[in-house]
Each structure stands twice: as C-alpha cells, then as structure tokens.
Amino acid sequence: MNDKETQTHIVDYGTYIYIWLTLIAFTALTVSISGMHFGNIALMIAIVIAIIKAALVLNIFMHIKFDDIVFKVFAVLGILTLASIIILTFSDYLFR
Numbered sequence: 001m002n003d004k005e006t007q008t009h010i011v012d013y014g015t016y017i018y019i020w021l022t023l024i025a026f027t028a029l030t031v032s033i034s035g036m037h038f039g040n041i042a043l044m045i046a047i048v049i050a051i052i053k054a055a056l057v058l059n060i061f062m063h064i065k066f067d068d069i070v071f072k073v074f075a076v077l078g079i080l081t082l083a084s085i086i087i088l089t090f091s092d093y094l095f096r
Helices: 013-035 041-061 069-094
Strands: none
8 A cells, every 4th residue: 555545534524613603694694685675686696695605615625625636627617517507508509
C-alpha cells in the first residue's frame, strides 16, 4: 500500500452540524424568496441557491472534496450532462 491509500480524512461533527444548519438556512431562504415577488429573477435565485446547496452536499457529505481527481471529473461530467439536458429542453420549449 502506498501512502495515499492509507490516508484517511476526518471531518469533525462540528463541520457536519455547521453545513446542516447552512443547508437549513438556504432552504428557509428559498422558501421565503418564493413568497416574495421578484418576477422572472426569482427562478434564477432559487437555482443559484440550489447549486450552492448541491455543492455543499457533494463536497462535504459525499466526500468528493477528499476523493481522487477521477471522481471529481465524473461528478462534473454528470452535472454538465444534466445541465445540457435541461438547457436543450428549455431551448426547445422557448422556440416553439
């Protein structure tokens, strides 16, 4: 075994609680924004908050932050695939 295989990462419980509280705060922010009248920008604000929440979950709870580059590439590739599907769907919807 080389040193990289034997290394472990330890995330303390305080970090998990902090991230959990941050996710709850972002969820409350999303719910409060949905009740306000921001017009067309409300959807973009909600999407940005969802992206931030997804990044927190991926990096901290799913430990992508501590994994090899291969796992990071596959995570980004999956996100880009999903984004391209959403963009193509909305572009088809907009140009009908």
